[in-house]
Amino acid sequence: MMDWTDRHCRAFHRTFSRHARLYTEMVTAPAILHGDRARLLGFGAAEHPVAVQLGGSDPAQLAQAARICADFGYDEINLNVGCPSDRVQGGNFGACLMREPQLVAELVAAMKAVVTVPVTVKCRIGVDEQDPEVALDLLADAVVAAGADALVVHARKAWLNGLSPRENRDVPPLDYDRVRRLKARLPHVPVVLNGGLSSIAEGQAAAQGLDGMMLGRAAYHEPELLAQVDPRLHGVPAPHADTFAALDAFEPYIAHHLEAGGRLADITRHMLGLFGGRKGARIFRRRLSTEAIAPGAGLEVLRAAVDEVRRRDRLAA
Incomplete structure:
Protein backbone atom coordinates (compact mmCIF):
# COMPACT_ATOMS: atom_id res chain seq x y z
CA MET A 1 0.00 0.00 0.00
CA PRO A 231 -21.82 -3.51 13.00
CA ARG A 232 -20.76 -6.88 11.56
CA LEU A 233 -17.59 -7.51 13.56
CA HIS A 234 -18.03 -5.45 16.72
CA GLY A 235 -21.80 -5.29 17.18
CA VAL A 236 -22.01 -1.49 17.26
CA PRO A 237 -23.33 1.01 14.72
CA ALA A 238 -21.09 2.57 12.09
CA PRO A 239 -19.97 6.12 12.97
CA HIS A 240 -22.33 7.73 10.46
CA ALA A 241 -25.71 6.90 8.97
CA ASP A 242 -24.46 6.83 5.37
CA THR A 243 -21.67 8.00 3.08
CA PHE A 244 -23.15 11.46 2.71
CA ALA A 245 -23.11 11.93 6.49
CA ALA A 246 -19.55 10.59 6.69
CA LEU A 247 -18.38 13.12 4.08
CA ASP A 248 -20.16 15.95 5.88
CA ALA A 249 -18.38 14.97 9.11
CA PHE A 250 -15.05 14.84 7.29
CA GLU A 251 -15.28 18.37 5.94
CA PRO A 252 -13.53 20.04 8.94
CA TYR A 253 -10.49 17.83 8.35
CA ILE A 254 -10.37 18.86 4.70
CA ALA A 255 -10.87 22.53 5.59
CA HIS A 256 -7.98 22.39 8.06
CA HIS A 257 -5.71 20.84 5.43
CA LEU A 258 -6.62 23.53 2.90
CA GLU A 259 -6.09 26.32 5.43
CA ALA A 260 -2.62 24.92 6.10
CA GLY A 261 -1.75 25.27 2.42
CA GLY A 262 -2.56 21.73 1.30
CA ARG A 263 -4.24 20.74 -1.97
CA LEU A 264 -7.73 19.33 -2.19
CA ALA A 265 -6.48 16.50 -4.40
CA ASP A 266 -4.17 15.33 -1.59
CA ILE A 267 -7.33 14.02 0.06
CA THR A 268 -9.86 13.49 -2.71
CA ARG A 269 -7.54 11.13 -4.58
CA HIS A 270 -8.46 8.61 -1.88
CA MET A 271 -12.21 9.08 -2.47
CA LEU A 272 -12.51 7.99 -6.10
CA GLY A 273 -13.89 4.59 -5.13
CA LEU A 274 -16.95 6.01 -3.38
CA PHE A 275 -20.48 5.37 -4.60
CA GLY A 276 -19.54 2.36 -6.72
CA GLY A 277 -22.48 1.13 -8.80
CA ARG A 278 -24.66 4.15 -8.00
CA LYS A 279 -26.00 6.65 -10.49
CA GLY A 280 -23.75 9.67 -10.58
CA ALA A 281 -20.64 7.78 -9.45
CA ARG A 282 -18.92 8.23 -12.81
CA ILE A 283 -19.55 11.98 -12.82
CA PHE A 284 -18.43 12.13 -9.17
CA ARG A 285 -15.11 10.51 -10.09
CA ARG A 286 -14.65 12.64 -13.19
CA ARG A 287 -15.28 15.90 -11.35
CA LEU A 288 -12.83 15.03 -8.59
CA SER A 289 -10.23 13.78 -11.06
CA THR A 290 -10.34 16.92 -13.16
CA GLU A 291 -11.39 19.73 -10.80
CA ALA A 292 -9.83 18.81 -7.45
CA ILE A 293 -6.35 19.01 -8.94
CA ALA A 294 -6.78 22.65 -9.96
CA PRO A 295 -4.83 25.24 -7.97
CA GLY A 296 -7.02 26.71 -5.26
CA ALA A 297 -9.70 24.01 -5.49
CA GLY A 298 -11.77 24.02 -2.32
CA LEU A 299 -14.59 22.20 -0.59
CA GLU A 300 -17.08 23.50 -3.13
CA VAL A 301 -15.55 21.08 -5.66
CA LEU A 302 -16.14 18.08 -3.41
CA ARG A 303 -19.64 19.24 -2.51
CA ALA A 304 -20.57 19.66 -6.15
CA ALA A 305 -19.26 16.19 -6.99
CA VAL A 306 -21.20 14.66 -4.08
CA ASP A 307 -24.34 16.49 -5.15
CA GLU A 308 -24.17 14.67 -8.50
CA VAL A 309 -24.87 11.44 -6.61
CA ARG A 310 -27.18 12.93 -4.00
CA ARG A 311 -29.42 14.49 -6.68
CA ARG A 312 -29.77 11.21 -8.55
CA ASP A 313 -30.56 9.38 -5.32
CA ARG A 314 -33.43 11.80 -4.70
CA LEU A 315 -34.76 11.34 -8.22
CA ALA A 316 -34.67 7.55 -7.79
CA ALA A 317 -36.46 7.66 -4.42
Missing part, protein backbone atom coordinates in the same frame (compact mmCIF):
# COMPACT_ATOMS: atom_id res chain seq x y z
CA MET A 2 2.97 2.29 -0.53
CA ASP A 3 1.86 5.77 -1.68
CA TRP A 4 -1.75 4.89 -0.82
CA THR A 5 -2.49 4.69 2.91
CA ASP A 6 -1.04 8.05 3.91
CA ARG A 7 -2.43 10.06 6.82
CA HIS A 8 -5.20 11.62 4.69
CA CYS A 9 -6.34 8.20 3.51
CA ARG A 10 -6.38 6.88 7.07
CA ALA A 11 -8.27 9.89 8.42
CA PHE A 12 -10.83 9.45 5.66
CA HIS A 13 -11.20 5.71 6.28
CA ARG A 14 -11.70 6.32 9.97
CA THR A 15 -14.98 8.11 9.18
CA PHE A 16 -16.43 4.70 8.24
CA SER A 17 -15.23 2.64 11.22
CA ARG A 18 -14.14 3.41 14.77
CA HIS A 19 -12.75 -0.08 15.33
CA ALA A 20 -10.91 -1.19 12.17
CA ARG A 21 -7.16 -1.14 12.72
CA LEU A 22 -5.56 1.13 10.14
CA TYR A 23 -2.03 0.63 8.77
CA THR A 24 0.41 3.13 7.36
CA GLU A 25 2.08 2.64 4.05
CA MET A 26 5.40 0.86 4.53
CA VAL A 27 8.14 3.20 5.78
CA THR A 28 11.77 2.12 5.77
CA ALA A 29 13.90 2.32 8.88
CA PRO A 30 16.59 4.45 7.17
CA ALA A 31 13.94 6.94 6.04
CA ILE A 32 12.74 7.34 9.61
CA LEU A 33 16.25 7.74 10.96
CA HIS A 34 17.37 10.27 8.37
CA GLY A 35 14.21 11.76 6.85
CA ASP A 36 11.37 14.09 7.76
CA ARG A 37 9.79 12.17 10.61
CA ALA A 38 6.82 14.47 11.00
CA ARG A 39 5.90 13.97 7.36
CA LEU A 40 6.58 10.24 7.35
CA LEU A 41 5.03 9.34 10.70
CA GLY A 42 2.67 12.12 11.70
CA PHE A 43 -0.96 11.14 12.30
CA GLY A 44 -4.05 12.45 14.05
CA ALA A 45 -5.45 11.17 17.32
CA ALA A 46 -8.68 10.16 15.56
CA GLU A 47 -6.78 7.51 13.59
CA HIS A 48 -6.36 5.16 16.58
CA PRO A 49 -6.08 2.23 16.52
CA VAL A 50 -3.30 2.64 13.97
CA ALA A 51 -0.23 0.53 13.20
CA VAL A 52 2.98 1.62 11.51
CA GLN A 53 4.42 -0.76 8.94
CA LEU A 54 8.21 -0.83 8.78
CA GLY A 55 10.67 -2.14 6.23
CA GLY A 56 14.32 -2.91 6.83
CA SER A 57 16.90 -5.59 7.41
CA ASP A 58 19.27 -4.07 9.98
CA PRO A 59 18.38 -4.91 13.61
CA ALA A 60 19.94 -1.77 15.08
CA GLN A 61 18.21 0.52 12.58
CA LEU A 62 14.85 -1.14 13.05
CA ALA A 63 15.17 -0.95 16.83
CA GLN A 64 15.79 2.80 16.59
CA ALA A 65 12.94 3.25 14.14
CA ALA A 66 10.55 1.21 16.28
CA ARG A 67 11.38 3.29 19.34
CA ILE A 68 10.70 6.48 17.38
CA CYS A 69 7.38 5.10 16.12
CA ALA A 70 6.35 4.07 19.62
CA ASP A 71 7.17 7.57 20.85
CA PHE A 72 4.92 8.96 18.12
CA GLY A 73 2.10 6.95 19.67
CA TYR A 74 1.49 4.09 17.26
CA ASP A 75 -0.50 1.16 18.64
CA GLU A 76 1.48 -1.52 16.81
CA ILE A 77 4.77 -1.98 14.98
CA ASN A 78 4.33 -4.22 11.92
CA LEU A 79 7.38 -5.57 10.09
CA ASN A 80 6.71 -6.17 6.40
CA VAL A 81 8.44 -9.23 4.96
CA GLY A 82 5.85 -9.74 2.25
CA CYS A 83 6.15 -6.84 -0.20
CA PRO A 84 7.51 -8.07 -3.58
CA SER A 85 8.32 -4.76 -5.28
CA ASP A 86 11.65 -4.15 -6.97
CA ARG A 87 12.21 -1.17 -4.69
CA VAL A 88 12.23 -3.28 -1.53
CA GLN A 89 14.23 -6.12 -3.07
CA GLY A 90 16.95 -3.64 -3.94
CA GLY A 91 17.11 -2.62 -0.31
CA ASN A 92 17.10 -6.23 0.95
CA PHE A 93 13.80 -6.02 2.76
CA GLY A 94 10.24 -7.06 2.08
CA ALA A 95 9.46 -10.52 0.71
CA CYS A 96 13.07 -11.46 -0.02
CA LEU A 97 13.53 -11.76 3.77
CA MET A 98 11.29 -14.84 3.69
CA ARG A 99 14.51 -16.64 2.74
CA GLU A 100 16.19 -15.49 5.97
CA PRO A 101 13.91 -16.43 8.87
CA GLN A 102 16.66 -16.14 11.48
CA LEU A 103 17.45 -12.61 10.38
CA VAL A 104 13.76 -11.71 10.58
CA ALA A 105 13.74 -13.16 14.09
CA GLU A 106 16.69 -10.91 14.99
CA LEU A 107 14.78 -7.92 13.64
CA VAL A 108 11.76 -8.77 15.74
CA ALA A 109 13.84 -9.36 18.86
CA ALA A 110 15.63 -6.04 18.40
CA MET A 111 12.34 -4.15 18.19
CA LYS A 112 10.73 -6.07 21.05
CA ALA A 113 13.67 -5.12 23.26
CA VAL A 114 12.96 -1.40 22.97
CA VAL A 115 9.16 -1.01 22.70
CA THR A 116 6.18 -2.09 24.78
CA VAL A 117 3.59 -1.97 22.01
CA PRO A 118 2.91 -5.17 20.02
CA VAL A 119 5.39 -6.11 17.30
CA THR A 120 3.82 -8.11 14.48
CA VAL A 121 5.03 -9.59 11.19
CA LYS A 122 3.33 -9.48 7.79
CA CYS A 123 4.58 -12.18 5.43
CA ARG A 124 3.81 -14.39 2.43
CA ILE A 125 3.51 -18.17 2.55
CA GLY A 126 6.82 -18.37 0.68
CA VAL A 127 8.79 -16.94 -2.22
CA ASP A 128 9.95 -18.34 -5.57
CA GLU A 129 10.99 -21.97 -5.33
CA GLN A 130 10.28 -22.30 -1.60
CA ASP A 131 7.88 -24.98 -0.39
CA PRO A 132 5.17 -23.05 1.53
CA GLU A 133 4.73 -25.92 3.96
CA VAL A 134 8.34 -25.52 5.05
CA ALA A 135 8.98 -21.83 4.47
CA LEU A 136 6.00 -20.47 6.39
CA ASP A 137 6.64 -22.73 9.38
CA LEU A 138 10.31 -21.79 9.51
CA LEU A 139 9.53 -18.08 9.47
CA ALA A 140 6.63 -18.33 11.90
CA ASP A 141 8.55 -20.44 14.41
CA ALA A 142 11.52 -18.10 14.29
CA VAL A 143 9.63 -14.86 14.79
CA VAL A 144 7.30 -16.27 17.44
CA ALA A 145 10.31 -17.49 19.40
CA ALA A 146 11.73 -13.97 19.08
CA GLY A 147 8.57 -12.49 20.61
CA ALA A 148 6.33 -11.57 17.66
CA ASP A 149 2.85 -10.85 18.97
CA ALA A 150 0.94 -11.83 15.82
CA LEU A 151 1.34 -12.90 12.19
CA VAL A 152 -0.47 -11.37 9.22
CA VAL A 153 -0.19 -13.83 6.34
CA HIS A 154 -0.80 -12.91 2.71
CA ALA A 155 -1.94 -16.34 1.56
CA ARG A 156 0.05 -16.60 -1.67
CA LYS A 157 3.68 -17.00 -2.64
CA ALA A 158 5.64 -14.05 -3.96
CA TRP A 159 7.52 -14.65 -7.19
CA LEU A 160 10.45 -12.26 -7.06
CA ASN A 161 11.94 -13.53 -10.31
CA GLY A 162 9.68 -13.29 -13.32
CA LEU A 163 6.57 -11.53 -12.03
CA SER A 164 5.90 -7.84 -11.55
CA PRO A 165 4.56 -6.49 -8.23
CA ARG A 166 1.11 -6.16 -9.88
CA GLU A 167 1.21 -9.78 -11.08
CA ASN A 168 2.25 -10.86 -7.58
CA ARG A 169 -1.13 -9.67 -6.35
CA ASP A 170 -3.04 -11.99 -8.69
CA VAL A 171 -1.01 -14.69 -10.42
CA PRO A 172 0.30 -16.90 -7.62
CA PRO A 173 -2.70 -18.89 -6.38
CA LEU A 174 -4.21 -18.14 -3.00
CA ASP A 175 -3.95 -20.86 -0.36
CA TYR A 176 -6.10 -19.98 2.63
CA ASP A 177 -5.88 -23.56 3.87
CA ARG A 178 -2.12 -23.14 4.32
CA VAL A 179 -2.80 -20.26 6.72
CA ARG A 180 -5.37 -22.33 8.59
CA ARG A 181 -2.84 -25.14 8.98
CA LEU A 182 -0.38 -22.65 10.45
CA LYS A 183 -2.99 -21.55 12.99
CA ALA A 184 -3.80 -25.16 13.87
CA ARG A 185 -0.12 -25.78 14.53
CA LEU A 186 0.31 -22.56 16.55
CA PRO A 187 -3.07 -22.15 18.25
CA HIS A 188 -1.68 -19.71 20.82
CA VAL A 189 -0.41 -17.27 18.16
CA PRO A 190 -2.82 -14.70 16.68
CA VAL A 191 -2.94 -15.26 12.90
CA VAL A 192 -4.62 -12.77 10.58
CA LEU A 193 -5.55 -13.61 6.98
CA ASN A 194 -4.67 -11.32 4.07
CA GLY A 195 -4.79 -11.63 0.29
CA GLY A 196 -7.58 -11.58 -2.27
CA LEU A 197 -10.37 -10.66 0.16
CA SER A 198 -12.89 -8.43 -1.59
CA SER A 199 -15.55 -7.90 1.08
CA ILE A 200 -16.18 -8.15 4.80
CA ALA A 201 -18.48 -11.13 4.28
CA GLU A 202 -15.87 -12.95 2.19
CA GLY A 203 -13.25 -12.19 4.82
CA GLN A 204 -15.44 -13.54 7.60
CA ALA A 205 -15.95 -16.78 5.72
CA ALA A 206 -12.31 -17.21 4.70
CA ALA A 207 -10.93 -16.32 8.13
CA GLN A 208 -13.04 -18.77 10.13
CA GLY A 209 -10.83 -20.30 12.80
CA LEU A 210 -8.32 -17.46 12.46
CA ASP A 211 -7.97 -14.29 14.47
CA GLY A 212 -8.90 -11.66 11.94
CA MET A 213 -8.71 -10.43 8.38
CA MET A 214 -6.74 -7.67 6.66
CA LEU A 215 -8.20 -5.96 3.61
CA GLY A 216 -5.93 -3.72 1.58
CA ARG A 217 -6.81 -2.83 -1.99
CA ALA A 218 -10.46 -3.80 -1.61
CA ALA A 219 -10.88 -1.32 1.24
CA TYR A 220 -8.96 1.36 -0.65
CA HIS A 221 -10.94 1.01 -3.89
CA GLU A 222 -14.29 0.59 -2.09
CA PRO A 223 -13.92 2.50 1.20
CA GLU A 224 -17.63 2.25 1.98
CA LEU A 225 -17.21 -1.44 2.80
CA LEU A 226 -15.45 -0.29 5.98
CA ALA A 227 -18.83 0.90 7.24
CA GLN A 228 -19.68 -2.79 7.74
CA VAL A 229 -16.79 -3.41 10.14
CA ASP A 230 -18.31 -1.98 13.29
Whole structure:
Protein backbone atom coordinates (compact mmCIF):
# COMPACT_ATOMS: atom_id res chain seq x y z
CA MET A 1 0.00 0.00 0.00
CA MET A 2 2.97 2.29 -0.53
CA ASP A 3 1.86 5.77 -1.68
CA TRP A 4 -1.75 4.89 -0.82
CA THR A 5 -2.49 4.69 2.91
CA ASP A 6 -1.04 8.05 3.91
CA ARG A 7 -2.43 10.06 6.82
CA HIS A 8 -5.20 11.62 4.69
CA CYS A 9 -6.34 8.20 3.51
CA ARG A 10 -6.38 6.88 7.07
CA ALA A 11 -8.27 9.89 8.42
CA PHE A 12 -10.83 9.45 5.66
CA HIS A 13 -11.20 5.71 6.28
CA ARG A 14 -11.70 6.32 9.97
CA THR A 15 -14.98 8.11 9.18
CA PHE A 16 -16.43 4.70 8.24
CA SER A 17 -15.23 2.64 11.22
CA ARG A 18 -14.14 3.41 14.77
CA HIS A 19 -12.75 -0.08 15.33
CA ALA A 20 -10.91 -1.19 12.17
CA ARG A 21 -7.16 -1.14 12.72
CA LEU A 22 -5.56 1.13 10.14
CA TYR A 23 -2.03 0.63 8.77
CA THR A 24 0.41 3.13 7.36
CA GLU A 25 2.08 2.64 4.05
CA MET A 26 5.40 0.86 4.53
CA VAL A 27 8.14 3.20 5.78
CA THR A 28 11.77 2.12 5.77
CA ALA A 29 13.90 2.32 8.88
CA PRO A 30 16.59 4.45 7.17
CA ALA A 31 13.94 6.94 6.04
CA ILE A 32 12.74 7.34 9.61
CA LEU A 33 16.25 7.74 10.96
CA HIS A 34 17.37 10.27 8.37
CA GLY A 35 14.21 11.76 6.85
CA ASP A 36 11.37 14.09 7.76
CA ARG A 37 9.79 12.17 10.61
CA ALA A 38 6.82 14.47 11.00
CA ARG A 39 5.90 13.97 7.36
CA LEU A 40 6.58 10.24 7.35
CA LEU A 41 5.03 9.34 10.70
CA GLY A 42 2.67 12.12 11.70
CA PHE A 43 -0.96 11.14 12.30
CA GLY A 44 -4.05 12.45 14.05
CA ALA A 45 -5.45 11.17 17.32
CA ALA A 46 -8.68 10.16 15.56
CA GLU A 47 -6.78 7.51 13.59
CA HIS A 48 -6.36 5.16 16.58
CA PRO A 49 -6.08 2.23 16.52
CA VAL A 50 -3.30 2.64 13.97
CA ALA A 51 -0.23 0.53 13.20
CA VAL A 52 2.98 1.62 11.51
CA GLN A 53 4.42 -0.76 8.94
CA LEU A 54 8.21 -0.83 8.78
CA GLY A 55 10.67 -2.14 6.23
CA GLY A 56 14.32 -2.91 6.83
CA SER A 57 16.90 -5.59 7.41
CA ASP A 58 19.27 -4.07 9.98
CA PRO A 59 18.38 -4.91 13.61
CA ALA A 60 19.94 -1.77 15.08
CA GLN A 61 18.21 0.52 12.58
CA LEU A 62 14.85 -1.14 13.05
CA ALA A 63 15.17 -0.95 16.83
CA GLN A 64 15.79 2.80 16.59
CA ALA A 65 12.94 3.25 14.14
CA ALA A 66 10.55 1.21 16.28
CA ARG A 67 11.38 3.29 19.34
CA ILE A 68 10.70 6.48 17.38
CA CYS A 69 7.38 5.10 16.12
CA ALA A 70 6.35 4.07 19.62
CA ASP A 71 7.17 7.57 20.85
CA PHE A 72 4.92 8.96 18.12
CA GLY A 73 2.10 6.95 19.67
CA TYR A 74 1.49 4.09 17.26
CA ASP A 75 -0.50 1.16 18.64
CA GLU A 76 1.48 -1.52 16.81
CA ILE A 77 4.77 -1.98 14.98
CA ASN A 78 4.33 -4.22 11.92
CA LEU A 79 7.38 -5.57 10.09
CA ASN A 80 6.71 -6.17 6.40
CA VAL A 81 8.44 -9.23 4.96
CA GLY A 82 5.85 -9.74 2.25
CA CYS A 83 6.15 -6.84 -0.20
CA PRO A 84 7.51 -8.07 -3.58
CA SER A 85 8.32 -4.76 -5.28
CA ASP A 86 11.65 -4.15 -6.97
CA ARG A 87 12.21 -1.17 -4.69
CA VAL A 88 12.23 -3.28 -1.53
CA GLN A 89 14.23 -6.12 -3.07
CA GLY A 90 16.95 -3.64 -3.94
CA GLY A 91 17.11 -2.62 -0.31
CA ASN A 92 17.10 -6.23 0.95
CA PHE A 93 13.80 -6.02 2.76
CA GLY A 94 10.24 -7.06 2.08
CA ALA A 95 9.46 -10.52 0.71
CA CYS A 96 13.07 -11.46 -0.02
CA LEU A 97 13.53 -11.76 3.77
CA MET A 98 11.29 -14.84 3.69
CA ARG A 99 14.51 -16.64 2.74
CA GLU A 100 16.19 -15.49 5.97
CA PRO A 101 13.91 -16.43 8.87
CA GLN A 102 16.66 -16.14 11.48
CA LEU A 103 17.45 -12.61 10.38
CA VAL A 104 13.76 -11.71 10.58
CA ALA A 105 13.74 -13.16 14.09
CA GLU A 106 16.69 -10.91 14.99
CA LEU A 107 14.78 -7.92 13.64
CA VAL A 108 11.76 -8.77 15.74
CA ALA A 109 13.84 -9.36 18.86
CA ALA A 110 15.63 -6.04 18.40
CA MET A 111 12.34 -4.15 18.19
CA LYS A 112 10.73 -6.07 21.05
CA ALA A 113 13.67 -5.12 23.26
CA VAL A 114 12.96 -1.40 22.97
CA VAL A 115 9.16 -1.01 22.70
CA THR A 116 6.18 -2.09 24.78
CA VAL A 117 3.59 -1.97 22.01
CA PRO A 118 2.91 -5.17 20.02
CA VAL A 119 5.39 -6.11 17.30
CA THR A 120 3.82 -8.11 14.48
CA VAL A 121 5.03 -9.59 11.19
CA LYS A 122 3.33 -9.48 7.79
CA CYS A 123 4.58 -12.18 5.43
CA ARG A 124 3.81 -14.39 2.43
CA ILE A 125 3.51 -18.17 2.55
CA GLY A 126 6.82 -18.37 0.68
CA VAL A 127 8.79 -16.94 -2.22
CA ASP A 128 9.95 -18.34 -5.57
CA GLU A 129 10.99 -21.97 -5.33
CA GLN A 130 10.28 -22.30 -1.60
CA ASP A 131 7.88 -24.98 -0.39
CA PRO A 132 5.17 -23.05 1.53
CA GLU A 133 4.73 -25.92 3.96
CA VAL A 134 8.34 -25.52 5.05
CA ALA A 135 8.98 -21.83 4.47
CA LEU A 136 6.00 -20.47 6.39
CA ASP A 137 6.64 -22.73 9.38
CA LEU A 138 10.31 -21.79 9.51
CA LEU A 139 9.53 -18.08 9.47
CA ALA A 140 6.63 -18.33 11.90
CA ASP A 141 8.55 -20.44 14.41
CA ALA A 142 11.52 -18.10 14.29
CA VAL A 143 9.63 -14.86 14.79
CA VAL A 144 7.30 -16.27 17.44
CA ALA A 145 10.31 -17.49 19.40
CA ALA A 146 11.73 -13.97 19.08
CA GLY A 147 8.57 -12.49 20.61
CA ALA A 148 6.33 -11.57 17.66
CA ASP A 149 2.85 -10.85 18.97
CA ALA A 150 0.94 -11.83 15.82
CA LEU A 151 1.34 -12.90 12.19
CA VAL A 152 -0.47 -11.37 9.22
CA VAL A 153 -0.19 -13.83 6.34
CA HIS A 154 -0.80 -12.91 2.71
CA ALA A 155 -1.94 -16.34 1.56
CA ARG A 156 0.05 -16.60 -1.67
CA LYS A 157 3.68 -17.00 -2.64
CA ALA A 158 5.64 -14.05 -3.96
CA TRP A 159 7.52 -14.65 -7.19
CA LEU A 160 10.45 -12.26 -7.06
CA ASN A 161 11.94 -13.53 -10.31
CA GLY A 162 9.68 -13.29 -13.32
CA LEU A 163 6.57 -11.53 -12.03
CA SER A 164 5.90 -7.84 -11.55
CA PRO A 165 4.56 -6.49 -8.23
CA ARG A 166 1.11 -6.16 -9.88
CA GLU A 167 1.21 -9.78 -11.08
CA ASN A 168 2.25 -10.86 -7.58
CA ARG A 169 -1.13 -9.67 -6.35
CA ASP A 170 -3.04 -11.99 -8.69
CA VAL A 171 -1.01 -14.69 -10.42
CA PRO A 172 0.30 -16.90 -7.62
CA PRO A 173 -2.70 -18.89 -6.38
CA LEU A 174 -4.21 -18.14 -3.00
CA ASP A 175 -3.95 -20.86 -0.36
CA TYR A 176 -6.10 -19.98 2.63
CA ASP A 177 -5.88 -23.56 3.87
CA ARG A 178 -2.12 -23.14 4.32
CA VAL A 179 -2.80 -20.26 6.72
CA ARG A 180 -5.37 -22.33 8.59
CA ARG A 181 -2.84 -25.14 8.98
CA LEU A 182 -0.38 -22.65 10.45
CA LYS A 183 -2.99 -21.55 12.99
CA ALA A 184 -3.80 -25.16 13.87
CA ARG A 185 -0.12 -25.78 14.53
CA LEU A 186 0.31 -22.56 16.55
CA PRO A 187 -3.07 -22.15 18.25
CA HIS A 188 -1.68 -19.71 20.82
CA VAL A 189 -0.41 -17.27 18.16
CA PRO A 190 -2.82 -14.70 16.68
CA VAL A 191 -2.94 -15.26 12.90
CA VAL A 192 -4.62 -12.77 10.58
CA LEU A 193 -5.55 -13.61 6.98
CA ASN A 194 -4.67 -11.32 4.07
CA GLY A 195 -4.79 -11.63 0.29
CA GLY A 196 -7.58 -11.58 -2.27
CA LEU A 197 -10.37 -10.66 0.16
CA SER A 198 -12.89 -8.43 -1.59
CA SER A 199 -15.55 -7.90 1.08
CA ILE A 200 -16.18 -8.15 4.80
CA ALA A 201 -18.48 -11.13 4.28
CA GLU A 202 -15.87 -12.95 2.19
CA GLY A 203 -13.25 -12.19 4.82
CA GLN A 204 -15.44 -13.54 7.60
CA ALA A 205 -15.95 -16.78 5.72
CA ALA A 206 -12.31 -17.21 4.70
CA ALA A 207 -10.93 -16.32 8.13
CA GLN A 208 -13.04 -18.77 10.13
CA GLY A 209 -10.83 -20.30 12.80
CA LEU A 210 -8.32 -17.46 12.46
CA ASP A 211 -7.97 -14.29 14.47
CA GLY A 212 -8.90 -11.66 11.94
CA MET A 213 -8.71 -10.43 8.38
CA MET A 214 -6.74 -7.67 6.66
CA LEU A 215 -8.20 -5.96 3.61
CA GLY A 216 -5.93 -3.72 1.58
CA ARG A 217 -6.81 -2.83 -1.99
CA ALA A 218 -10.46 -3.80 -1.61
CA ALA A 219 -10.88 -1.32 1.24
CA TYR A 220 -8.96 1.36 -0.65
CA HIS A 221 -10.94 1.01 -3.89
CA GLU A 222 -14.29 0.59 -2.09
CA PRO A 223 -13.92 2.50 1.20
CA GLU A 224 -17.63 2.25 1.98
CA LEU A 225 -17.21 -1.44 2.80
CA LEU A 226 -15.45 -0.29 5.98
CA ALA A 227 -18.83 0.90 7.24
CA GLN A 228 -19.68 -2.79 7.74
CA VAL A 229 -16.79 -3.41 10.14
CA ASP A 230 -18.31 -1.98 13.29
CA PRO A 231 -21.82 -3.51 13.00
CA ARG A 232 -20.76 -6.88 11.56
CA LEU A 233 -17.59 -7.51 13.56
CA HIS A 234 -18.03 -5.45 16.72
CA GLY A 235 -21.80 -5.29 17.18
CA VAL A 236 -22.01 -1.49 17.26
CA PRO A 237 -23.33 1.01 14.72
CA ALA A 238 -21.09 2.57 12.09
CA PRO A 239 -19.97 6.12 12.97
CA HIS A 240 -22.33 7.73 10.46
CA ALA A 241 -25.71 6.90 8.97
CA ASP A 242 -24.46 6.83 5.37
CA THR A 243 -21.67 8.00 3.08
CA PHE A 244 -23.15 11.46 2.71
CA ALA A 245 -23.11 11.93 6.49
CA ALA A 246 -19.55 10.59 6.69
CA LEU A 247 -18.38 13.12 4.08
CA ASP A 248 -20.16 15.95 5.88
CA ALA A 249 -18.38 14.97 9.11
CA PHE A 250 -15.05 14.84 7.29
CA GLU A 251 -15.28 18.37 5.94
CA PRO A 252 -13.53 20.04 8.94
CA TYR A 253 -10.49 17.83 8.35
CA ILE A 254 -10.37 18.86 4.70
CA ALA A 255 -10.87 22.53 5.59
CA HIS A 256 -7.98 22.39 8.06
CA HIS A 257 -5.71 20.84 5.43
CA LEU A 258 -6.62 23.53 2.90
CA GLU A 259 -6.09 26.32 5.43
CA ALA A 260 -2.62 24.92 6.10
CA GLY A 261 -1.75 25.27 2.42
CA GLY A 262 -2.56 21.73 1.30
CA ARG A 263 -4.24 20.74 -1.97
CA LEU A 264 -7.73 19.33 -2.19
CA ALA A 265 -6.48 16.50 -4.40
CA ASP A 266 -4.17 15.33 -1.59
CA ILE A 267 -7.33 14.02 0.06
CA THR A 268 -9.86 13.49 -2.71
CA ARG A 269 -7.54 11.13 -4.58
CA HIS A 270 -8.46 8.61 -1.88
CA MET A 271 -12.21 9.08 -2.47
CA LEU A 272 -12.51 7.99 -6.10
CA GLY A 273 -13.89 4.59 -5.13
CA LEU A 274 -16.95 6.01 -3.38
CA PHE A 275 -20.48 5.37 -4.60
CA GLY A 276 -19.54 2.36 -6.72
CA GLY A 277 -22.48 1.13 -8.80
CA ARG A 278 -24.66 4.15 -8.00
CA LYS A 279 -26.00 6.65 -10.49
CA GLY A 280 -23.75 9.67 -10.58
CA ALA A 281 -20.64 7.78 -9.45
CA ARG A 282 -18.92 8.23 -12.81
CA ILE A 283 -19.55 11.98 -12.82
CA PHE A 284 -18.43 12.13 -9.17
CA ARG A 285 -15.11 10.51 -10.09
CA ARG A 286 -14.65 12.64 -13.19
CA ARG A 287 -15.28 15.90 -11.35
CA LEU A 288 -12.83 15.03 -8.59
CA SER A 289 -10.23 13.78 -11.06
CA THR A 290 -10.34 16.92 -13.16
CA GLU A 291 -11.39 19.73 -10.80
CA ALA A 292 -9.83 18.81 -7.45
CA ILE A 293 -6.35 19.01 -8.94
CA ALA A 294 -6.78 22.65 -9.96
CA PRO A 295 -4.83 25.24 -7.97
CA GLY A 296 -7.02 26.71 -5.26
CA ALA A 297 -9.70 24.01 -5.49
CA GLY A 298 -11.77 24.02 -2.32
CA LEU A 299 -14.59 22.20 -0.59
CA GLU A 300 -17.08 23.50 -3.13
CA VAL A 301 -15.55 21.08 -5.66
CA LEU A 302 -16.14 18.08 -3.41
CA ARG A 303 -19.64 19.24 -2.51
CA ALA A 304 -20.57 19.66 -6.15
CA ALA A 305 -19.26 16.19 -6.99
CA VAL A 306 -21.20 14.66 -4.08
CA ASP A 307 -24.34 16.49 -5.15
CA GLU A 308 -24.17 14.67 -8.50
CA VAL A 309 -24.87 11.44 -6.61
CA ARG A 310 -27.18 12.93 -4.00
CA ARG A 311 -29.42 14.49 -6.68
CA ARG A 312 -29.77 11.21 -8.55
CA ASP A 313 -30.56 9.38 -5.32
CA ARG A 314 -33.43 11.80 -4.70
CA LEU A 315 -34.76 11.34 -8.22
CA ALA A 316 -34.67 7.55 -7.79
CA ALA A 317 -36.46 7.66 -4.42
